[in-house]
Amino acid sequence: MNSSASTKERILSAAELLFARHGFEGASLRQLTAEAGVNLAAVNYHFGSKVRLVEEVFRRRLDTLNARRLAALAKVAGQPDTTLEDVLDAFIRPALELSGDNGGALFMRVLARAFAEHDDTLRQFLSDNYGHVMRQFTGEFARLLPQLSKEELYWRIDLVSGALTHAMSGFGLIRRRSDVSEAAHREQTIAHLIRFAAAGLSHP
Amino acid sequence: MNSSASTKERILSAAELLFARHGFEGASLRQLTAEAGVNLAAVNYHFGSKVRLVEEVFRRRLDTLNARRLAALAKVAGQPDTTLEDVLDAFIRPALELSGDNGGALFMRVLARAFAEHDDTLRQFLSDNYGHVMRQFTGEFARLLPQLSKEELYWRIDLVSGALTHAMSGFGLIRRRSDVSEAAHREQTIAHLIRFAAAGLSHP
DNA sequence: CAATCAAACAAACGATCGTTTGATCATATG
DNA sequence: CATATGATCAAACGATCGTTTGTTTGATTG
The missing domain is CATH 1.10.357.10 (Tetracycline Repressor, domain 2)
Structure with missing residues (x-):
């Protein structure tokens, strides 16, 4: 989904979806990056940590x-x-x-x-x-x-x-x-x- | 806390406290049983599983x-x-x-x-x-x-x-x-x- | 063409997750 | 006393967690 958007935007959109569905602790980075179609390490590369992604x-x-x-x-x-x-x-x-x-x-x-x-x-x-x-x-x-x-x-x-x-x-x-x-x-x-x-x- | 109450009640009270603070997925059984002062396995013994404890x-x-x-x-x-x-x-x-x-x-x-x-x-x-x-x-x-x-x-x-x-x-x-x-x-x-x-x- | 660098990748790290197991304890029953 | 039963315990199970590592890719720059 939204494969044209940048990796950061794809992660943010997937995070919005999964945080809404499962909460901040309930949504894992593995679900999240799979939904966004990006590599697992991309979250820490672009945002530093999960809590900074939330912010x-x-x-x-x-x-x-x-x-x-x-x-x-x-x-x-x-x-x-x-x-x-x-x-x-x-x-x-x-x-x-x-x-x-x-x-x-x-x-x-x-x-x-x-x-x-x-x-x-x-x-x-x-x-x-x-x-x-x-x-x-x-x-x-x-x-x-x-x-x-x-x-x-x-x-x-x-x-x-x-x-x-x-x-x-x-x-x-x-x-x-x-x-x-x-x-x-x-x-x-x-x-x-x-x-x-x-x-x-x-x-x- | 409440060491006079039964194990089941102690677990339920601790679950109430930690579910309120950290949510259902955010509160782990290890935090929960430590708070209640009971063994980790007591939750599955008395309630069967975590989701049945929530219920x-x-x-x-x-x-x-x-x-x-x-x-x-x-x-x-x-x-x-x-x-x-x-x-x-x-x-x-x-x-x-x-x-x-x-x-x-x-x-x-x-x-x-x-x-x-x-x-x-x-x-x-x-x-x-x-x-x-x-x-x-x-x-x-x-x-x-x-x-x-x-x-x-x-x-x-x-x-x-x-x-x-x-x-x-x-x-x-x-x-x-x-x-x-x-x-x-x-x-x-x-x-x-x-x-x-x-x-x-x-x-x- | 060679050097550079941000981006993406597979793989692994130690920690923690829910759950299960088998032993041990305490109490009650025959 | 012997035995059965329910409760508690330490320990371990495989799975998954967030994070880190070292490497590869691909486009840009001198």
């Missing part, structure tokens, strides 16, 4: 995902007429658009796994590299929901994150009715998620 | 958890004055009460992992043995939310499940202020989850 799988997707999220947030943050739905759209839409890319839907499953695993090493890596994104969104939520205490706001953001992560990890994997275009299906999903999240966040 | 970890907790959930649901299901909050309480409270039992909080993390892993074998096992519980709750939600289409209802239940699973997997692990009793903290958490879930479900 690279995250970096490849999260760099663009979070850049798009921040770009979308920048267009609405601080504006007087910005709604809660606008901010949620800036957070959700880039993630579901990622599913259009090759393997992007699989990556959301990998992300959901990491979210549920509570692995300290991985959490530290994600916090160090992408914590500022969540902080910016939290700040904007705080501006739009001044009636909520800090504790209450964190509670709700945590619950919304759980719901969205779970929903996004299932997006693109369920069988879609063939008479609905992918773009239309995505818009429907985005609308569902935004309505649900906005209801949960703004509840008095 | 037994689920069975031990889910049998009582789902029995309590169904008992709580039976008290309110079908009644004319039952509210959405009552049904959510019947679903959430038994799970958080489980955290009072030894290791119960850890089990919720194991459950969250299984939820995120999308592992077909495990999903089949859970569906076969405990699918009827979710079906009964879904039926009662449908009765209380007649304005929602079937598709819309499934969407929201899925989102609520994601939020609750995530929240419950974190419960009991965060540092609690020492001046708040565990019972009070649990009631606060239940109130948060019910309000959030009810808002998301009943949103027009």
Whole structure:
């Protein structure tokens, strides 16, 4: 599969697939390199070690995902007429658009796994590299929901994150009715998620 | 630890701890039996294999958890004055009460992992043995939310499940202020989850 | 053409995996 | 007391793990 892509890209795509299916410890380098059609030693040659391959799988997707999220947030943050739905759209839409890319839907499953695993090493890596994104969104939520205490706001953001992560990890994997275009299906999903999240966040 | 308990119980508790920390494939029988203070061969002697140990970890907790959930649901299901909050309480409270039992909080993390892993074998096992519980709750939600289409209802239940699973997997692990009793903290958490879930479900 | 170097390769390293074996211990039964 | 039984034990099984090694390939460069 994808025999035209470079060895590094082939490894990253195979890693995304097998990490989604079997987890980071459950997917072996032998399965992984066989799936990618490359030599076993190629992983250590190109990435140094398995844990650095894991980090690279995250970096490849999260760099663009979070850049798009921040770009979308920048267009609405601080504006007087910005709604809660606008901010949620800036957070959700880039993630579901990622599913259009090759393997992007699989990556959301990998992300959901990491979210549920509570692995300290991985959490530290994600916090160090992408914590500022969540902080910016939290700040904007705080501006739009001044009636909520800090504790209450964190509670709700945590619950919304759980719901969205779970929903996004299932997006693109369920069988879609063939008479609905992918773009239309995505818009429907985005609308569902935004309505649900906005209801949960703004509840008095 | 717990050297008074039987070997089987010691193994189950250690499995719960290490499955929560490192996942099913990530936790080895050697770590596990060392943690439990029993011989390596004891797992295969008492459980037959590792996968049957995994199933037994689920069975031990889910049998009582789902029995309590169904008992709580039976008290309110079908009644004319039952509210959405009552049904959510019947679903959430038994799970958080489980955290009072030894290791119960850890089990919720194991459950969250299984939820995120999308592992077909495990999903089949859970569906076969405990699918009827979710079906009964879904039926009662449908009765209380007649304005929602079937598709819309499934969407929201899925989102609520994601939020609750995530929240419950974190419960009991965060540092609690020492001046708040565990019972009070649990009631606060239940109130948060019910309000959030009810808002998301009943949103027009 | 000869030298160079990144890339790919087969093969092996020691470590660890789940599982099985056969001996040993403790307790209960005839 | 002799024996049967369930539980625990150290030790080993073959398989697989992540990683390293030394060599070969193939295109680039002087």
